[in-house]
Amino acid sequence: MTGSPTAPQVPDRLTAPAVLEHFTTRFGAGVTAARVQERREGAKKNPNYNLWMDLDRPLLKDAIRELQTLGPVHLSVISGTDMGETIRLIYTLSLYYGVRHGEYTVNFAVSLPKNDLTIPTISDLIPGAVFTEREKQEMLGITVTGIPDNRGLFLPDDFPKGVYPWRKDETGIPDSMVKNLWEVRRPKGRPAPAVTVAEGKGECAISEKEIVEPAEKPKAAPKKPAGKEAEGAGRTASPPAAKEKDSPGKPAAPPAAGKEVPAPPAPVKKEEVKKE
Numbered sequence: 001m002t003g004s005p006t007a008p009q010v011p012d013r014l015t016a017p018a019v020l021e022h023f024t025t026r027f028g029a030g031v032t033a034a035r036v037q038e039r040r041e042g043a044k045k046n047p048n049y050n051l052w053m054d055l056d057r058p059l060l061k062d063a064i065r066e067l068q069t070l071g072p073v074h075l076s077v078i079s080g081t082d083m084g085e086t087i088r089l090i091y092t093l094s095l096y097y098g099v100r101h102g103e104y105t106v107n108f109a110v111s112l113p114k115n116d117l118t119i120p121t122i123s124d125l126i127p128g129a130v131f132t133e134r135e136k137q138e139m140l141g142i143t144v145t146g147i148p149d150n151r152g153l154f155l156p157d158d159f160p161k162g163v164y165p166w167r168k169d170e171t172g173i174p175d176s177m178v179k180n181l182w183e184v185r186r187p188k189g190r191p192a193p194a195v196t197v198a199e200g201k202g203e204c205a206i207s208e209k210e211i212v213e214p215a216e217k218p219k220a221a222p223k224k225p226a227g228k229e230a231e232g233a234g235r236t237a238s239p240p241a242a243k244e245k246d247s248p249g250k251p252a253a254p255p256a257a258g259k260e261v262p263a264p265p266a267p268v269k270k271e272e273v274k275k276e
Contacts (some may be wrong), residue, residue, distance in 0.1 A: 013096055016049035016104055023053060030059040031151065032229060039045060050105045051095075055108050057119065060091070064125050072097040075122075077107075078132040080140045082168040084109040087140055089119065114169075117142040140165040 014022065016036050024031050033054040040047050055063055067073055074097035079090045091108040112119060121144050123130040133144045134153040134257040164171050186192060193269075 013099070013102060016051060019104060019106070020051055020053070022070070023063065023066065027055070027059055027063065029058045032056065046101045048105075050107065051275065052107045052109070054109045054111075057112065059122060060108060060110050060161065061122060061125065063108055064091070064093070064122055067095060068125070071095055071097075071125075075129055075132075077125045078136060080136050080142070080166065082140065082166060082172075083111070084086065086113055087117055087142060088112075089136065089142075091122070118145055120144070121146040121148070123148060126225070138164070140164055141167060141171060160163060188240065 012226040015036070020034050024034055031053050033052070035052050037052065038047055039050070053063070061222075064073075072095075074094040076092040076094060077091065081088045089110050089112065091110070093106045093108070095104040095106050096102045110119065117140075119142060121129070121133055123133065124146070130147060130149050131153065133147055133151060134151065136142055137144055137147075137150075138152045138155050142163075152159075153250055162171060163173065163177070164175055
């Protein structure tokens with residue numbers, strides 16, 4: 001018998017503040033900032049916890065290894081921002097991944113000075129991290145040391161070297177590369193598609209080959225009567241049958257043609273009625 005996969009069981013699951021205390025005790029001054037954010041969402045107001053920790057760069061991989069010892073861990077994304085003097089990377093992970101109403105979002109933040117934009121890969125700990133690491137290399141100009149795949153991810157091969165779209169300094173997108181889409185015209189050397197004006201259709205008509213005349217609509221079938229109307233459909237209406245006795249005060253209906261009319265009974269005289 002097979003069923004749906006069960007959520008992982010974590011008997012010794014720590015509370016969110018206890019997880020934060022675990023790291024501040026384990027790494028001491030290497031955790032330069034730490035806080036817990038609690039949110040309650042949904043009709044039942046189940047708590048949702050976000051843990052934020054700023055780490056010294058050399059402690060990044062050790063912190064991820066330590067997190068994996070506490071329970072199932074999943075990497076969501078590595079985000080990056082140009083802060084001016086530094087590039088700030090945030091590693092967003094889920095602790096107790098798959099535990100219903102029990103996951104914690106853990107954010108490890110590392111700041112890289114722009115004169116040394118290197119960070120070790122974590123793909124040996126979480127293999128799927130290589131894709132988001134490749135993105136940060138081409139978008140922010142950092143160097144991920146030990147990355148198993150050093151190719152770009154989104155930018156084309158002919159994209160200018162040394163230009164990083166997410167940077168806010170002189171290495172970011174220059175004004176010469178910014179184009180207003182409403183001002184951009186057809187590139188040189190690319191012929192415009194041929195347009196044939198259809199006869200009698202005006203200047204803005206499309207090609208005659210592209211004109212498709214609408215098909216003639218089929219005539220709608222007569223609606224079938226429903227209920228009592230269906231019972232009498234197709235029959236000729238006949239006059240109502242005459243009543244056996246006419247109502248008092250109303251003249252009798254004339255007899256139908258060709259039929260013999262019986263004579264009315266003779267009136268009974270009063271004197272002929274015998275009293276007993």
